[in-house]
Every structure is written in C-alpha cells, then in structure tokens.
C-alpha cells in the first residue's frame with residue numbers, strides 16, 4: 001500500500017534459476033570419432049536471497065522493479081566441463097520486512113536484522129552429463145539428464161517497522177514535536193491534522209542507553225476500520241515493545257482529553273489485542289496552555305491508579321527528562337522486540353519427479369531424472385519394504401507403462417540409479 005508516496009507494501013515476482021541441462025557428448029579425435037563420453041553436468045540455478053538493510057526505510061525501489069529472476073545454470077559442456085552455476089539475486093529490504101506468499105498470504109520469513117539473509121528459493125539442480133551414466137558395463141551412454149526447472153512466485157513484501165516505543169494519539173497532539181525533542185529525528189511539525197503521513201523513526205538516547213521511537217500518523221475514531229490514515233500505520237507499531245500515549249491535555253481543539261484517551265485505547269484494542277495489552281506510559285502534553293492544569297488533575301484522578309502518567313510540554317521541552325526516566329524504567333525490563341514467526345509453508349514447485357527413459361548400448365532401459373534422484377535418496381537397496389515402495393512408485397508414476405510403450409519385455413534389464421532389475 002502506498003500512501004502519499006510512502007511505500008510499505010508491494011507485490012513482486014521472483015524466480016530462482018533453472019538448472020542447466022547435462023551435456024551428452026563424446027570425445028572426438030581426428031579420424032577417431034566418438035571415443036568415450038565426456039559430457040559434463042549442468043550448473044545449478046541461482047538462488048533468490050533476501051537481505052536486511054538498515055539503510056533502507058521503505059519499499060519504494062520495488063515500485064519500479066517488480067521482477068527478480070536469478071540466473072539459470074549453464075548447460076554442461078563437452079570435455080567434462082561443468083556448466084557455470086547461475087548467479088543469485090540478493091534482494092535488499094528494510095529491516096522488519098515480512099515476506100509473504102501472495103496467493104495464501106502466509107508469512108515465509110521476517111527479514112529482521114541488518115545483514116540477515118534468507119535463502120527464499122533455491123535454484124534448480126543441474127542435470128547430470130553423460131559421463132555420469134558410465135558404468136563398468138555401459139561405456140557409451142548416449143543420454144544426459146535435463147536441468148531442474150523452477151517456477152516463478154508472487155510475493156507480498158510488507159514492512160513492519162522495528163521500534164521499541166510507539167507514539168500514539170490523536171492528530172495534532174504533539175507526537176512529532178515530542179519525537180523531535182527526545183531524538184535526533186526531524187519530523188515535520190505543523191498546526192493541522194495529519195501532518196505526519198508516514199512513520200518517523202528516531203533514536204532516543206537516555207544516559208548510556210539508546211532506543212528507537214516510532215511516531216506514526218494520528219489516529220481517529222474508526223482508525224482500526226480504516227478511518228483517517230490510522231489503519232495502514234497501526235501495523236508499524238505492532239511490534240513495538242511499549243507505547244507512549246500522547247494526549248493533548250489542554251483540550252484546545254474542543255475535545256475532552258479523557259474521551260480522547262478512551263478512543264485511542266478502543267482503537268488499539270479493535271486493531272489487535274496484543275497492541276492494546278502493550279505496557280504504556282501516558283503523556284499529558286501541552287501543559288503550558290491555560291486550562292491544561294485542570295484537565296490534568298481530572299485525568300490523574302481518573303487514571304492515576306492504573307496508568308503511569310507524565311505531564312510535559314513538548315514544545316518547551318519541559319518534563320521530558322522525567323518522562324524518559326519512566327519510559328526507560330519500563331522498557332529496560334521488557335524482552336527485546338520479537339521476530340514474527342514464519343507460517344508453515346512451502347512454495348509449490350514444478351513436478352520434480354519427471355523421468356526420461358533411454359535405451360543404452362547393452363539394450364538396458366535406463367531411467368533418468370528427478371524421480372530417480374528422489375528414489376535413490378529414499379530407498380535402502382537390500383531392504384524388502386524399501387524395494388516394495390520402490391516398485392510401487394515406479395508403477396504409480398507411469399514408469400512401467402512408459403517402458404512397455406518403448407518395447408520393454410519381460411527379462412529386459414531396467415536400470416534406476418544404482419538399482420538394476422529384470423522387467424517382469
């Protein structure tokens with residue numbers, strides 16, 4: 001979603017590289033063609049990798065480039081040359097970016113820390129060259145394996161700012177002013193509603209400690225349902241460790257500060273129970289304005305027992321030191337910000353259980369391809385159960401049918417990886 005130029009949600013398409021095909025070739029000398037197999041393996045395709053980058057602050061670059069395809073593996077060469085591995089694509093995203101599968105919405109990973117990498121998609125495996133099908137009896141295999149093909153996938157990238165403290169409150173209550181006083185951030189400040197249109201982050205120093213505060217656009221009644229700008233931005237304080245409720249205690253805009261506080265609490269609760277349950281400090285701002293005193297007394301009377309309350313004037317910088325002391329006392333006792341766990345999810349890949357059948361020089365039927373690789377990994381040769389499974393898979397996948405189509409008769413030799421058996 002892009003609001004006023006700030007991009008914190010985008011859809012992109014990614015694809016790892018296909019594996020290169022194995023080569024089928026024979027050494028050839030002058031006057032002596034086809035001396036022996038020399039076809040090398042194809043290279044693996046490149047991976048799609050995500051990497052956290054603290055110098056990125058939004059997902060704007062992805063509005064211009066929405067397709068990221070890793071390089072395919074090269075085809076194997078003659079003379080036993082391996083094909084080159086395809087180059088990876090490293091996609092840099094701001095820290096705190098959730099990568100979701102676009103179709104299911106499931107979270108694939110949370111790119112959390114600076115420099116943290118996630119291999120999202122592995123490139124397809126390169127196919128084996130014909131050299132690899134040489135055995136004691138098969139000297140001239142005239143076939144090679146194809147590289148593994150992989151599919152493109154659509155992803156949603158969703159930024160969720162990582163900050164320790166989130167500033168919440170109605171528009172124009174002085175959230176940005178407060179952030180500018182306690183941190184080095186220079187947010188836009190003005191006397192109208194919705195001055196802040198995208199989250200501002202500021203590093204706050206408190207003695208030897210630092211923490212990050214996030215100022216988001218003001219909330220209004222119905223924010224959780226999408227009123228104002230609220231809904232899009234509540235996400236950015238979802239993973240903060242605590243909240244600063246900023247209340248305009250002067251009531252200069254004609255609202256009752258106590259009602260404001262209730263409204264904001266209700267909006268947070270409507271958005272998420274977790275957000276509403278975060279520890280908080282309530283900041284009564286604009287204490288320099290006439291009338292603030294009386295409201296502050298009323299506020300303290302009502303909430304003093306259940307809330308941690310500070311009175312400040314952000315514009316004058318009064319009371320902010322005491323406020324920071326309170327914030328730090330709370331924050332330092334809280335666990336660090338959490339990574340959002342990934343959902344159980346696997347990308348659907350093209351059927352990797354393809355096979356091809358070749359007739360070798362000895363009249364044996366050699367089965368080649370992803371299906372064989374899979375079987376070889378999972379079958380223990382001299383175990384009868386395992387062998388039963390092996391036979392079942394071959395039947396189920398249509399291997400036997402295909403063999404018959406090629407003219408394979410009872411008594412003919414069939415070769416699957418290391419396993420050789422007589423066709424019955």
Ligand SMILES: Nc1nc2c(ncn2[C@@H]2O[C@H](COP(=O)(O)OP(=O)(O)OP(=O)(O)O)[C@@H](O)[C@H]2O)c(=O)[nH]1
Nearest residue numbers: 171172173174175176177190194195196218314315
């Ligand atoms: N008198 C007084 N005015 C203040 C104080 N803090 C902020 N203001 C003024 O209130 C107005 C709004 O301040 P902002 O910091 O932009 O408020 P905000 O909460 O970030 O507003 P939005 O970004 O629109 O949600 C500005 O004109 C500030 O100068 C204060 O402590 N006292």
Ligand SMILES: [Mg+2]
Nearest residue numbers: 175176195196
């Ligand atoms: Mg603001």
